[in-house]
Structures are given as structure tokens and as C-alpha cells.
Amino acid sequence: MPNLAFDIAHLLAGGLVLISFMMLYQDRLYALLNIFALHALVLALSVAWQAYVQNAPHLYVTAVIALVFKAIIIPVALHRIIKQLGIHRDIETAVGIGPTMLAGMGLVALSMVLMLRVTGAADPLAREDLAFALSVVLLGLLVMVTRRNAVSQVVGFMSLENGLVLAATGAKGMPLVVEISVAFSILIAFIVIGVFLFRIRERFDTVDIGALDEFRGERR
Amino acid sequence: MTAASDAVAWVLLIPICAAAVLAALPGYRLTAALNVVASLGTFLAALSLFIIARPQPGQYLLVDDLNIVFIVLNTFVGFTTSVFSASYIAHEIETGRLTPGYLRFYHAMYQVMMFGMNLAFVSNNIGLMWVAVEIATLTTVLMVGIYRTHAALEAAWKYFILGSVGIALALFGTILVYMAARPVVGEGQDAMVWTVLIGRAATFDPALLNVAFIFLLFGYGTKVGLAPLHAWLPDAHAEGPTPISAVLSGLLLNVALYAVLRFKILLAANPEAISPGPLMVTMGLTSLLFAAFMLYRRRDIKRLFAYSSIEHMGIIVFAFGMGGPLANFAGLLHMVMHSLTKSGIFYAVGHIAQVKGTQQIANIRGLTETHPALGWGLAVGVVAIAGLPPLGIFMSEFLIVSSTFARQPLLAVLLVFGLLLAFGALMLRLTNVAFGEPRGSTAPADASYMPMFAHFALVLTAGIYLPGPLVVWFQHVANVLG
Secondary structure (H helix, E strand, C coil): CHHHHHHHHHHHHHHHHHHHHHHHCCCEHHHHHHHHHHHHHHHHHHHHHHHHHHCCCHHHHHHHHHHHHHHHHHHHHHHHHHHHHCCCCECCECCCHHHHHHHHHHHHHHHHHHHHHHCCCCCHHHHHHHHHHHHHHHHHHHHHHHECEHHHHHHHHHHHHHHHHHHHHHCCCCCCHHHHHHHHHHHHHHHHHHHHHCCHHHHHCCCEHHHHHHHCHHHC | CCHHHHHHHHHHHHHHHHHHHHHHCCCHHHHHHHHHHHHHHHHHHHHHHHHCCCCCCCCCECCCHHHHHHHHHHHHHHHHHHHHHHHHHHHHHHHCCCCHHHHHHHHHHHHHHHHHHHHHHHECEHHHHHHHHHHHHHHHHHHHCCCCCHHHHHHHHHHHHHHHHHHHHHHHHHHHHHHHHHHHHCCCHHHHEHHHHHHHHHHCCHHHHHHHHHHHHHHHHHHHCCCCCCCHHHHHHHHCCHHHHHHHHHHHHHHHHHHHHHHHHHHHCCCCCCCCHHHHHHHHHHHHHHHHHHHHHCCEHHHHHHHHHHHHHHHHHHHHHHCHHHHHHHHHHHHHHHHHHHHHHHHHHHHHHHHHCCCEHHHCECHHHHCHHHHHHHHHHHHHHCCCCCCHHHHHHHHHHHHHHHHCHHHHHHHHHHHHHHHHHHHHHHHHHHCCCCECCCCCCCCCCHHHHHHHHHHHHHHHCCCHHHHHHHHHHHHHHC
């Protein structure tokens, strides 16, 4: 049975990396949000599986937060914000899809090499989990730097954070995981409320971060 | 509960209770006064930590020789800033830039921020420390955007995104530290408790610790404002209310620096791990040189001093990276002097920008004629921050340069080059702003000069004479830092 436990954890964590890749080539905001909801769903499954395998019931709380908050509430809220504020639904990329995918592969390779090398002493489950988690974190960063829209940057950040939750749950017996996932949820809620309250669309006429540079004091 | 753990509890409880009260109370005179009282109370509680016996380090809280310096400095500047803030916001209310509703929010956030920073300092748990830094970041983001102008929102957004990425990287590093500690310390709470970690760090897996430190350095380094991760800092300083610029430069950067130092000590305790020194020296020197060049092209006075903060954080990180008793001593001293001087400068700049109605350097001229107290105050501050004798920063910079010359002459040359470059830029701007034909409004300033001159007096005193017990204390802390 231990092999089955390992395989399922492996499958779910690998699935997260794959879904992170799917985010890289989306060119519509709605599609990106759907993919993100899927990302959060797989994360919830993965965390729940870890809770079961490690026999750590408090991790179920984290799984439920991931499921309810990140897979349902946030994507729905962002859908509505996009509709209400009339944000452009195309994603403007700073770098083309092709180079982005290549860079993504490079980052995944990097994190595998790095993490598998330095965690030689840890147990295999934690090792693989950490390597996958770092890949998800780096791919999230890549989404953030290659996208110009504020909303897609938020999605990139949230997928990055999913990677962190994966790492935290993979580290067996880590305290404060639930607290940290709650703290992150608050942070994300702030970001989403921020997008809405600041009415980025109305203030700036665009959510293109590049256009915001015009308002810098230096160019007056 | 002993008296000591009471004092620690007060340092945390006063701000958080004050925040709740301030959020509910109307009327800006009352809330501003209450803000000052709460900050003073926190400062006194922090000061009492010097006198009474330390509490035993627990699962969550810790007071030791290192963090007590940070706490006292933090609460002191928090207190003087609240005094400055009271007169600053009175003007903002008059001109209508802030409404009473926002002001309530502002005061509550100010105290929550103080709570977050104090918690980060006293936490004995690396997870808790991370949460505390996040609280402090979030509240400052909200305050940077409080004017809700285009520029302020952009600055807040940029700070938010970059700060979040930094904080995410720091969390990954924290998880890695836990992974390194787990095989040795065992699962659960203990593997995140600082005092346990440091005692057994020598047996941790060095490879994992190395990677963890890289993540922590870049993560918390973003918040220290180290180049190339500094992009949020000038915008956040320039667009938020000036009291927030003062606490950002004077305090929040120190919080992140403190986190980096904690993990540096951890890494140094493991003989097989990489030495954190070269990394920190490189980042510090890069920040210093980069910021020194950038100083020349600034047209906005708050941005100018924001870049100067990057420069000085670079110097401090450089000093701690060099390590050794003398460089650490100088780094600590420089940190304290920079906090006092830079927040003092921002007090002056805040009133100047209000009187003149602009932050553009080109529109501010001849301050010493129209507003002697502000003009000469700013002049003293800039002379201090540029590192001229007899003020405190001269002494700490001199110590850093001389200790570097003794060990790495080549690095010292670069360091001196950066310092001179920054000195030139600051002097150039100072002569424009303080002297010459007056320009802009000459209306009298309704300012509180006390906080500014109190800071500069302390910096001057430190430059001329450092009391013996203080020197001994700093030397002891410098040895702790390794």
C-alpha cells in the first residue's frame, strides 16, 4: 500500500505542474480563470490525500479552504468583476507563448535538479512533493512576469501560492500550515477586493500594468 | 505571569487594542492624540524590557540581546512618527486630501502595523515571524494607497505584487528550513522554534539549508529593498502619506533586515553550509552603487530620499555580510543612525511638501530663507545622511570603510566610490532646495519640529559621544551576529 499512497500523491502533484503549464498558453481571461479553478481543485485533492496518508486531520481544513475559497469563490468573484468592470478579455502577453513554454520547461527542469539533489536525505514522498511544489511556484512567477493584465497577474500569484501550500503540506508534521493557508487566503481576498475597490478599470481605463507607468511622478 | 512576560505582552497588546479603539472613534484630534499616547505606551513597555529580567523563551515569543535593540528602536520611531503624524494629518484634513473616515482607517492601520512589526521582532517561531511580516506588509500597502490618486494606486499595486512575491519566496524558504530541521529535531512545533533551531543547526542538512537561505534572502530581501528587487520602494515612499514614508524607511526595512539576520545566524551555526557573507556583500554593494547613480536623476524629493534608503540598506547589508565584530558593530550602528536620520528627514520633507504644495525639487528653493526651521532642519538631515562629520552616520560609515579596507581593499574602493557618488548627488540637491532664490509658497508652516530635532540631536550626540554601556551592548550583539 505505501506504493499506492506515493503514486497517488505523485500523480496529483504532477497534475498541478501540468495545469500550471496549461495556464501559460491561455489567451482568454475566462479560460484562465477556469484553469485556475481546476488548479485549486487538484490542490484540494492533493492536500486531502496528504491529510489521509499522514493521518493529519487538520490538513483537511486546508483542503476545504482550497476547495471552497480558491476553486469556487475566487474564480466566481473574478468572473463577475471582469464582467462588471468591462475588463478586456484578451490577455496581453509580454513574451510570446512559445518562448514562455520553453522557459517554463527550463524552470521545471531547474527545480527538479535543484530539489532532488539537495533533499537526498528526506523521504521520497516529501522530496518529490517539494520538487513539484517549486516547479509550481516558479511557473506561477513566470505567469506573473509574462502577463500584463492585473487580473492575470493575480491568477499567477494565486497559482504560485498553491505551490506553497503543496510544499507546506508535503513537509510532514509542519506546524502552522492551516494558519498560513488562512493568512494567504486573507492576502488573496485583499488583492481581489483591491482590484474591485480600486476599480482599476475606471481609474486607469485599462488593467494593463504597462499603462500605469505613465502616472509615475518621474514623467511629469 | 512574571513582570517580564507582561512587558512583552504589553508591547503587543497596546497596539492591537489601540487599533480596535481607533477604528471606532470619530474626530481626528482625539484619535491623533490617542495614537500618540498608545505609541508612547508601547515605547515605554519596550524600554522596560531593558530593566527587568528577560522571560524564558517560549514556543512563540522570545526576547534576546539582538531583538531588544530592534524593538526599542522600532517603538521609539513609532512614537515620534505618531507625534509628527498628528500635525501632518491636521493639514491633510484642512486641504481635504483625507476624509475623517479614511483617517480612522489610517490610525487603526498605523497601530496594526506597529503590532505586526513588534510581533515580527519578538517571535521565536519562524512561521509566526513570517505571518507578522505579512501583516506589516499588508497594512502598509493599504496606507500607501490611501490618497487613491492614480499614482498612489499604482504604487500600492506594485508594492502589493512585488511584496507578495517576496513574501511567497520567504515562505518557501521557511518551509525548507523546517524540512532541514525535521530529521534532527523531530516533527511538530519544535522544528520551527528559533531557540531550538539555533542550538542544533550544526547537524542540519547543509545543502537544504543553503537553498533555504537563498530563498529567504531574496524573499525578505525584496522587503529590505535590495537591488534588483527594489522597484516597489521609491513609488511606495513617494505616493503614500509622509508619516508612512518615514516608518517604511525607518522601520519596515529593518524588520525584513532582522529576518535576514536571524537566518544568517542560523546558517553561520552550520559549519558545512555556504557562507552567507559573499551573497550579502554582493547584493549590498549592488544596491549601494545602483542607488547612488539613481540619485542624480530624481526630481521628486520623496523619491530622492527613497533611493537614499536603498543606498543605506545596501551599506548595512554589506556590513553584515562582511561580518566580524567590527563590521557587525558598524552595521548595527549604521542601522540605528539611518532609521533616526531618515525618519527625521521625512518629517521635514512632509512639512515642506505641505507648505510648498509640491514634491518636485525644481519648485522648492531657498527654504532656509522662507522657512528657517524646516530648511536648516533638512540641511542638517541631508548632511547627516550624506555621511559628513560630526554626525552619527559618519562614524558608522567610517567604521565600515576602515574595517573593509583592512580585509578586502578592492571592495572598500567600490564602497567608497558609491558613498562619494551618493554624497555628491545629495549635496547637489540640498544646495538647490535649501539655498538660493526662494520659490513657491512662503506661507508659515504649521509644523511640529520636536520629533525632527529630537532625532537629529540623538544622531549628533551619537556622532560625538557614544555612551560606554551602549558600546558594550552593541559589541555584545555584534558578537552574537558572528
